[in-house]
Amino acid sequence: MTKNNPDIHIELEGTPEEVRAALMKLRARVSEQQLETFNAGTLEVVLAEVLNNIVEHALANHSDGTITLSADYDVNQWNIRVRDDGAPMPGNQIPAGDQPDVDTDFLDLPEGGFGWMMVRTLARDITYYRTPQNWNELTFTIPDTPT
């Protein structure tokens, strides 16, 4: 669970430029607060995919949506909560995130479909909840141990 007063809290609008700015802010906060994380890179990769998916799908066709991101650093994991006021996940479920086939002919190589696969590979305890106030709420953890 994320605390009432999370270590890092960032609010952004649903555009790719805002996602970039939020991720750079996250990096800065991690170093400012001297959170001795081993795995800030993994956290950034996962959050990029989660936020991009919200911008492209939940908030598709309207850039005035709101996304909030809360990150708590624990001894050996990050606890993350991401909320947005966009459309619900199809079927109220997190996408399967199957590995796209890369053993194909050159011209058939996939140019997308990697987002949820990376999230599912790197994050743990992923839950999705549609709140009664019509927000999407995604929570997950990122293990943070020396590699």
Add this chain to the structure above:
Amino acid sequence: MNLTSKTKGDTRIVTVHETRIDASVAILFKDRMREETDSAEGRVVLDLSKVDFIDSSGLGAIVAAMKQLGSKHRMDLSGLNENVDKVFRLTRMDTVFKIHPSLEEALAA
């Protein structure tokens, strides 16, 4: 999107002077790659040593840049930072591209 290129022998070297290739610049990156590689005569080496972050859209744009070269030109990568390398390994795209530790090693290969 700041990309520059130079030719060494029959290799076109494209250097990305940006720290991030992400969803906000993916289409622009692909277009700039086309401009920088249009007249390439042989192999293309994309030097990513200044890039410290890519997301799946950035990865898709790199794949698209290779595909638009056509099958007669190979595209190698060099200088992947830890986070960038991680994305290539996770998606198994490290099996598609020849990845060199540095530009020097890419040119010697």
